Amino acid sequence: xxxxxxxxxxxxxxAVLFNGMIIGGVALGAENSKTNVQIxxxxxxxxxxxxxxxEKIGTPDGTRDGHLSLLFDAGEGTEIKSITMKAADxxxxxxxxxxxxxxxxxxxxxxxxxAVEHDGKAxxxxxxxxxxxxxxxxxxxxYASDNNSMKDGEYYYLEIMTSDGLVKSEVTPFVxxxxxxxxxxxxxxxxxxxNQDKIGSAAFGxxxxxxxxxxxxxxxxxxxxxxxxxxxPTDKDGKAVSAGIWRTNRxxxxxxxxxxxxxxxxxxxFNKDETIPVGAFQGVVALDLFATNxxxxxxxxxxxxxxxxxxxxxxxxxxxxxKEGSIYKDDSVFPFKTISLKLNSExxxxxxxxxxxxxxxxxxxxxxxxxxxxxxEAFGAKVDxxxxxxxxxxxKGSEKIxxxxxxxxxxxxxxxxxxxxxxxxxxxxTLxxxxxxxESLGMKVFFDEGEIFITDAKEx
Numbered sequence: 001x002x003x004x005x006x007x008x009x010x011x012x013x014x015a016v017l018f019n020g021m022i023i024g025g026v027a028l029g030a031e032n033s034k035t036n037v038q039i040x041x042x043x044x045x046x047x048x049x050x051x052x053x054x055e056k057i058g059t060p061d062g063t064r065d066g067h068l069s070l071l072f073d074a075g076e077g078t079e080i081k082s083i084t085m086k087a088a089d090x091x092x093x094x095x096x097x098x099x100x101x102x103x104x105x106x107x108x109x110x111x112x113x114x115a116v117e118h119d120g121k122a123x124x125x126x127x128x129x130x131x132x133x134x135x136x137x138x139x140x141x142x143y144a145s146d147n148n149s150m151k152d153g154e155y156y157y158l159e160i161m162t163s164d165g166l167v168k169s170e171v172t173p174f175v176x177x178x179x180x181x182x183x184x185x186x187x188x189x190x191x192x193x194x195n196q197d198k199i200g201s202a203a204f205g206x207x208x209x210x211x212x213x214x215x216x217x218x219x220x221x222x223x224x225x226x227x228x229x230x231x232x233p234t235d236k237d238g239k240a241v242s243a244g245i246w247r248t249n250r251x252x253x254x255x256x257x258x259x260x261x262x263x264x265x266x267x268x269x270f271n272k273d274e275t276i277p278v279g280a281f282q283g284v285v286a287l288d289l290f291a292t293n294x295x296x297x298x299x300x301x302x303x304x305x306x307x308x309x310x311x312x313x314x315x316x317x318x319x320x321x322x323k324e325g326s327i328y329k330d331d332s333v334f335p336f337k338t339i340s341l342k343l344n345s346e347x348x349x350x351x352x353x354x355x356x357x358x359x360x361x362x363x364x365x366x367x368x369x370x371x372x373x374x375x376x377e378a379f380g381a382k383v384d385x386x387x388x389x390x391x392x393x394x395x396k397g398s399e400k401i402x403x404x405x406x407x408x409x410x411x412x413x414x415x416x417x418x419x420x421x422x423x424x425x426x427x428x429x430t431l432x433x434x435x436x437x438x439e440s441l442g443m444k445v446f447f448d449e450g451e452i453f454i455t456d457a458k459e460x
Contacts, residue, residue: 041071047176048308073136079130082131083161088155189215229305238304338453400414408422
C-alpha cells in the first residue's frame with residue numbers, strides 16, 4: 001500500500017484506560033515536570049511490520065519495525081512538541097544503543113525517526129517540530145525502524161516534550177510476538193525440486209541456473225491484502241543465516257521471490273514501488289514459489305516462509321530442502337474471529353460471511369462510531385436495551401458494560417469510566433465508539449485507510 005499501513009490498537013489495555021479513564025486514576029510517568037500530560041501505559045508490542053525507514057514513513061527498508069503503544073491523558077489540552085524514545089537498561093539508564101525521535105535539528109546525527117499514528121492516521125511522515133495539540137485520553141501507535149538494537153535484553157523509555165514541560169515514561173522491555181493477529185494460516189510449506197529455470201534475480205525469465213521450487217498453501221479467514229512474502233534461509237532451529245534472501249518486494253537487499261497461482265504469474269518482476277502489495281486473497285490459496293539459485297539453495301539448507309499482511313506477519317517453522325517428508329503443516333482452525341467494516345458503508349463481514357448493516361459506521365469528532373449490537377453479538381456478547389433509562393447493557397462472560405445514550409460516563413464491571421464520545425442513537429440503531437466497546441470485551445481494533453478490522457485474537 002502506498003500509505004503508511006495502519007495497525008492500530010494491538011493491545012488489551014481495557015476500556016477503563018483505553019477510550020476513557022478511571023475516575024481518580026494514577027499516571028505511570030517516571031519523571032514528570034509541571035505538565036498536564038500523564039502517561040497511562042507505554043508498552044513494546046511486536047516487531048512484525050516493515051513500513052518505515054530510518055527517516056520517513058511509507059518506505060520499507062527490509063527490516064521489520066519496532067511497534068510500541070503509548071496511552072496518555074493530555075487533560076484539558078496541551079501541545080506535544082516531540083516524543084523521543086531511547087534504548088536503556090532494565091533500570092532506565094541510557095545504553096547508547098539507539099535514539100528515535102519525532103524531531104531533530106538539521107545537524108543532529110545518530111537519531112532515527114519515531115513515527116506516530118493517532119486514530120488510524122499518520123501524525124508525522126518524517127521529522128517535524130510539533131505533533132499538534134491533544135486533549136483527553138489518547139492512544140498513539142509508535143513505529144521505529146530497527147537499527148539492530150531491537151532484540152531480547154533491550155529496554156526503552158520515552159521523553160515527551162510538551163508546551164509546558166517534559167514527562168518521562170517507565171522503561172518497557174523488547175518483546176517479539178509468538179503469534180500474529182493476521183487472519184491467515186500457513187496450511188502447508190515445503191520444497192518441490194531444483195530442476196526448473198523460470199526466474200532470474202529480479203524478474204521471471206531464464207537466467208541459466210536451476211531455481212529453488214517451493215509450494216505454499218494459505219488459508220484466509222476473509223479477503224486480506226498480502227503485503228509481501230519472504231523466503232528466508234535459517235538453521236534447523238529457525239535462526240536466520242547468511243545465505244541470501246528472496247522477497248516479493250524490493251525493500252532492502254534480496255532476490256525476487258516469484259509467486260505462481262495455477263498458470264498465473266502474480267508478480268512478474270520487482271515493482272518499482274516497494275509499497276505496492278502482492279494482492280488481495282481469500283479462502284484457500286495454493287501457490288508455487290520460485291527463487292533463483294544464488295548457489296545457496298541446496299539439499300540440507302533450511303528455510304522458513306513469512307507472509308506479511310496489514311495485521312502482522314505469519315511465519316512457518318523451518319523445512320529442510322531435499323529431505324523427503326520435510327514439510328510444514330498447520331491444520332488448526334482459525335483461533336479467532338475478525339469483523340471487517342468500512343466507514344460510511346453498510347457492507348460488513350464476519351470472517352467469510354457477508355452482512356448488510358442498518359446504519360453504516362461513521363466518524364464523529366474524531367471517534368469512529370459503530371453499531372453496538374452487530375459488533376457485540378458477532379463476538380458472542382449479549383446486548384440488552386432498557387427503554388426507560390435509555391441504557392445499553394453488554395455482557396460477555398464476566399465482562400459487563402453499561403452505557404446510557406448521550407451520557408459521557410459509562411460503567412465497566414461496575415467501575416465508572418469517562419468517555420470522549422457518548423453512545424448515540426441513529427435511525428433507531430445504537431452506535432458507540434469502536435475502541436471502547438471492542439477493547440472492553442477484550443478485542444483488538446485495526447484501521448487501514450477507512451477500513452475497520454476488529455478481532456478477538458488473544459493478547460500476544
